[in-house]
Amino acid sequence: MRVLLVEDEQPLAGYIAAGLRKHGCAVDIAMDGQTALDKADITPYDVVILDRDLPVVHGDTVCRKLAERGTSRILMLTASGAVEDRVDGLTLGADDYLGKPFAFTELVARVRAVGRRTGPARPPVLRGGGVVLDPARRTVERAGRLVDLTPKEFGVLEHLLVAAGAVRSAETLLDKVWDEHADPFTNAVRITVGTLRRKLGEPPIIQTVTGAGYRIEP
Amino acid sequence: MRVSLSARSRLALLYTALVLGTGAALAGLTYLLVRRSLDRRPVMLADFRSPEAATPSPLNRTEALDTIERLRADTLTQLSTQSLIALAVVTTLAAALGWLIAGRILRPIRAISATAQRLSAENLSERVPVTTPADELANLAQTVNGMLDRIQTGVADRDRLLRSQRMFVANAAHELRTPLTTVRTAIDVTLDGRPSTSELLTMARDIRTAVDHSQRTLDGLLTLARSQTGPSRSHGVDLADLAGEIAASATQRAAAQQVELATTLLPAPIVGDPTLLDRMIANLVDNAIRYNQPGGHVTITTDVADGRTMLHIANTGRPVDPDEADRLFEPFVRGPAGVRGDGVGLGLSIVHAIASAHDGDISCLARPGGGLDISIRFTKPLPGHAGEQT
Numbered sequence: 001m002r003v004l005l006v007e008d009e010q011p012l013a014g015y016i017a018a019g020l021r022k023h024g025c026a027v028d029i030a031m032d033g034q035t036a037l038d039k040a041d042i043t044p045y046d047v048v049i050l051d052r053d054l055p056v057v058h059g060d061t062v063c064r065k066l067a068e069r070g071t072s073r074i075l076m077l078t079a080s081g082a083v084e085d086r087v088d089g090l091t092l093g094a095d096d097y098l099g100k101p102f103a104f105t106e107l108v109a110r111v112r113a114v115g116r117r118t119g120p121a122r123p124p125v126l127r128g129g130g131v132v133l134d135p136a137r138r139t140v141e142r143a144g145r146l147v148d149l150t151p152k153e154f155g156v157l158e159h160l161l162v163a164a165g166a167v168r169s170a171e172t173l174l175d176k177v178w179d180e181h182a183d184p185f186t187n188a189v190r191i192t193v194g195t196l197r198r199k200l201g202e203p204p205i206i207q208t209v210t211g212a213g214y215r216i217e218p
Numbered sequence: 219m220r221v222s223l224s225a226r227s228r229l230a231l232l233y234t235a236l237v238l239g240t241g242a243a244l245a246g247l248t249y250l251l252v253r254r255s256l257d258r259r260p261v262m263l264a265d266f267r268s269p270e271a272a273t274p275s276p277l278n279r280t281e282a283l284d285t286i287e288r289l290r291a292d293t294l295t296q297l298s299t300q301s302l303i304a305l306a307v308v309t310t311l312a313a314a315l316g317w318l319i320a321g322r323i324l325r326p327i328r329a330i331s332a333t334a335q336r337l338s339a340e341n342l343s344e345r346v347p348v349t350t351p352a353d354e355l356a357n358l359a360q361t362v363n364g365m366l367d368r369i370q371t372g373v374a375d376r377d378r379l380l381r382s383q384r385m386f387v388a389n390a391a392h393e394l395r396t397p398l399t400t401v402r403t404a405i406d407v408t409l410d411g412r413p414s415t416s417e418l419l420t421m422a423r424d425i426r427t428a429v430d431h432s433q434r435t436l437d438g439l440l441t442l443a444r445s446q447t448g449p450s451r452s453h454g455v456d457l458a459d460l461a462g463e464i465a466a467s468a469t470q471r472a473a474a475q476q477v478e479l480a481t482t483l484l485p486a487p488i489v490g491d492p493t494l495l496d497r498m499i500a501n502l503v504d505n506a507i508r509y510n511q512p513g514g515h516v517t518i519t520t521d522v523a524d525g526r527t528m529l530h531i532a533n534t535g536r537p538v539d540p541d542e543a544d545r546l547f548e549p550f551v552r553g554p555a556g557v558r559g560d561g562v563g564l565g566l567s568i569v570h571a572i573a574s575a576h577d578g579d580i581s582c583l584a585r586p587g588g589g590l591d592i593s594i595r596f597t598k599p600l601p602g603h604a605g606e607q608t
Contacts, residue, residue, distance in 0.1 A: 011428070015424075016403055104406030104410070
């Protein structure tokens with residue numbers, strides 16, 4: 001899942017990003033409102049985690065503009081946790097609202113819940129080709145056997161399972177699973193799919209569609 | 219059981235009772251007077267009753283006396299009956315008139331009470347109509363209007379105070395929650411999995427920074443609260459002495475930032491709390507150095523001008539909007555990101571609170587070339603004058 005984190009507190013942003021990456025999200029960071037809008041112009045983020053008190057462009061304005069575009073789900077994050085503020089935030093177009101300070105597990109759960117709302121409704125646990133992937137517990141099982149995956153491998157598998165049989169191009173996977181620091185000409189996707197196939201074992205479930213990308217037969 | 223009557227009924231009743239009483243007295247008096255005059259008057263009686271008699275024939279004495287007695291009794295009975303009827307008519311008329319008049323007199327009061335009932339805390343703009351003759355009721359209306367004016371101002375003041383207080387609480391909560399969030403997230407994220415020693419050390423360092431920041435914010439809030447309550451002990455102080463000491467201790471910090479510190483310290487006596495005043499000057503000097511630029515300067519001046527003690531601190535620095543210069547004294551307002559440093563945004567609020575507690579007016583001007591020009595003028599009597607008074 002591709003996440004944009006908009007937070008002006010430097011160390012806090014670092015920790016949230018690190019934590020989300022551990023959970024298989026590709027996270028970009030913007031330190032102010034304008035940068036956030038610029039980044040969201042270029043990349044169709046699944047979820048934007050938005051702090052409300054932002055320099056340059058206020059979080060409310062960012063929220064309204066992002067909601068108008070409608071490409072990303074918005075999770076508002078703010079220190080002013082009064083009821084009016086929450087109502088204001090949701091009225092501006094945020095999909096969910098979390099007051100600071102929060103338990104990190106709750107943030108992850110909410111990011112996932114909000115992210116599920118992109119596109120058609122999807123189940124909390126993904127299944128396909130004999131593989132069971134539980135995003136909340138971050139576990140993957142194949143035929144009852146636990147498979148240990150890196151965050152990137154997990155992200156790729158999650159995306160292919162969500163596609164439910166449709167083909168996903170290497171560019172899309174790079175966009176959704178890797179953050180902005182990924183080299184667009186890299187063969188990281190090919191290598192990750194390779195190790196993923198090896199870890200999932202026989203019979204192979206990830207098919208290569210020549211010239212188009214990858215798919216998993218549901 | 220007490221029957222509660224409206225003021226209008228009571229007025230009408232009183233009026234009617236008065237008329238009834240006076241009428242009854244009048245009728246009684248008339249009755250007595252008539253009876254007395256009838257007693258005294260000699261009566262000559264002749265019988266006109268027999269139509270056949272061409273000339274009235276005098277009656278015999280007993281018959282005449284009887285007739286006289288009967289006539290007198292008839293007259294008195296008639297008088298009293300008619301008096302009672304008249305009294306009843308007059309009283310009824312008085313009651314009706316009294317009711318109408320009482321209503322008319324009380325109309326302005328009803329208008330006042332109706333207006334007062336319509337008014338609420340949200341709408342205090344309506345006023346009682348003032349009647350044209352400048353009588354007691356017009357006076358009452360004016361008094362009520364004056365009271366409403368005062369209530370309206372009071373409510374507006376209270377609302378403003380409440381708003382600023384709510385704003386302050388929200389800001390304070392925000393300032394305290396942000397480092398708390400950093401601490402919580404740092405711990406949650408780092409301990410999720412198996413952290414390496416270097417990860418743990420980084421986390422500990424970040425937590426310490428956040429805790430330091432919280433502590434500075436709390437200290438600032440406490441100082442601010444203390445400054446707002448005003449001086450706990452007051453005696454004569456010379457701002458020149460305080461400023462001199464602060465400048466001396468700040469020289470090194472200024473030099474480290476390549477900022478030149480210049481002072482013109484003329485005697486500037488004031489009655490106040492030396493600890494608070496020291497904190498006020500220290501915060502101003504600290505800001506002047508912190509938000510300066512290499513090669514810049516800070517000038518501190520103390521003086522007495524027009525009988526008012528004054529302190530003036532000017533510094534070079536980045537350009538400041540005039541709007542921003544006005545807002546700098548509000549709590550938690552800092553310079554834009556990148557220049558705010560490690561301040562918690564309470565320094566100038568504390569300055570403002572201390573200056574206000576000492577009856578000082580602050581003026582803050584953005585200098586055309588960048589930086590700020592802050593002067594504080596105190597209106598408190600100088601120590602010499604205070605000494606004479608006590």
